[in-house]
Amino acid sequence: xxxxxxxxxxxxxxxxxxxxxxxxxxxxxxxxxxxxxxxxxxxxxxxxxxxxxxxxxxxxxxxxxxxxxxxxxxxxxxxxxxxxxxxxxxxxxxxxxxxxxxxxxxxxxxxxxxxxxxxxxxxxxxxxxxxxxxxxxxxxxxxxxxxxxxxxxxxxxxxxxxxxxxxxxxxxxxxxxxxxxxxxxxxxxxxxxxxxxxxxxxxxxxxxxxxxxxxxxxxxxxxxxxxxxxxxxxxxxxxxxxxxxxxxxxxxxxxxxxxxxxxxxxxxxxxxxxxxxxxxxxxxxxxxxxxxxxxxxxxxxxxxxxxxxxx
Ligand SMILES: [Zn+2]
Numbered sequence: 001x002x003x004x005x006x007x008x009x010x011x012x013x014x015x016x017x018x019x020x021x022x023x024x025x026x027x028x029x030x031x032x033x034x035x036x037x038x039x040x041x042x043x044x045x046x047x048x049x050x051x052x053x054x055x056x057x058x059x060x061x062x063x064x065x066x067x068x069x070x071x072x073x074x075x076x077x078x079x080x081x082x083x084x085x086x087x088x089x090x091x092x093x094x095x096x097x098x099x100x101x102x103x104x105x106x107x108x109x110x111x112x113x114x115x116x117x118x119x120x121x122x123x124x125x126x127x128x129x130x131x132x133x134x135x136x137x138x139x140x141x142x143x144x145x146x147x148x149x150x151x152x153x154x155x156x157x158x159x160x161x162x163x164x165x166x167x168x169x170x171x172x173x174x175x176x177x178x179x180x181x182x183x184x185x186x187x188x189x190x191x192x193x194x195x196x197x198x199x200x201x202x203x204x205x206x207x208x209x210x211x212x213x214x215x216x217x218x219x220x221x222x223x224x225x226x227x228x229x230x231x232x233x234x235x236x237x238x239x240x241x242x243x244x245x246x247x248x249x250x251x252x253x254x255x256x257x258x259x260x261x262x263x264x265x266x267x268x269x270x271x272x273x274x275x276x277x278x279x280x281x282x283x284x285x286x287x288x289x290x291x292x293x294x295x296x297x298x299x300x301x302x303x304x305x306x307x308x309x310x311x
Contacts, residue, residue, distance in 0.1 A: 068286025098139030
C-alpha cells in the first residue's frame, strides 16, 4: 500500500515527465537559432550554487533547488523542481547523503537531454559516525573550507568541460576562489591552535569536518539528519558531559529552532548555577543578515575561538 506521500510523489513525477517531454521538444527547437552561451547550472542547495556563481560569473545562470535557509535533509522536490533540474546544462549536488532526495527522486526521472551531473563529494574521503550500532556517512562537507574547496574544484572542472571557450575566464575566477578557501583554512588552523577547550556542544551535529581538521570534538542534541526528536535522557547525558568538560557554551544555527538549546541551557544553569552562553554556528544554507558563505565561515571561526577559548 502506498502512503499519501508516495502517491503524491508518483503523481508529481508523472506530471514532471510529461512537462519534460514537452519542454525538451520546445528547447531543442529553440536552441538552434538562439546562440545564447549562458550555461544553466542547477545546484541542490546554497553553497553549491554560491561556488558555481563565483566560478562561472557572467557566463552562468545559477539556480538552487532548495530555497535558501531551508532545512535540506528532509526537503522534497516538487514536479516543478524536477522540470527546473531537467533544463540544466550542469546539475550540481553535494552527495554523501546530504541531498539524498536528488539521487532518489530527481536523477531517475530526467529526460535524455545532454547534461553534466556533478556529485561534488565523489571520490572524497568522507567521515563516518557511529549511530545506533552502525556507521553512517557524515555529509556536511561544505561547512569546512578544506573539504568545500575540493567540492568547488569539481564544479570548476565541469564548467570547463561544458564551456571550453571560456576556460581562461573560469580558471581565473577559480584561482581566486581557491585562494579564499586556502586563506580561510589557514585562519581556522591558526585561530584554533592551543585552545583551552577541545569539545563543542551543538544542536545539530553538522560540524564533523571542522572538528576533524582543526582538532576538536562535537556532541549534539540531535544527530546528523536534523529531524530527530531528542529524548530527555539525551539532554540529561549532554548536561552531565558539559559539566564533566567544564563547558558552558552551546552552539545553534539560527535556521533551526533553538528549543533544544534552551532546554539544555536551562537544565545546565539550574543544576550548576553557572551562566550558559548560546553562540551561533552557521550551517551556511543561505545568505543571512547580508552575510554570504565566506562571511559566515568567518563568523563561525570567531565564535569557535570564543567557545573553545583560544589564547
Ligand atoms: Zn545537516
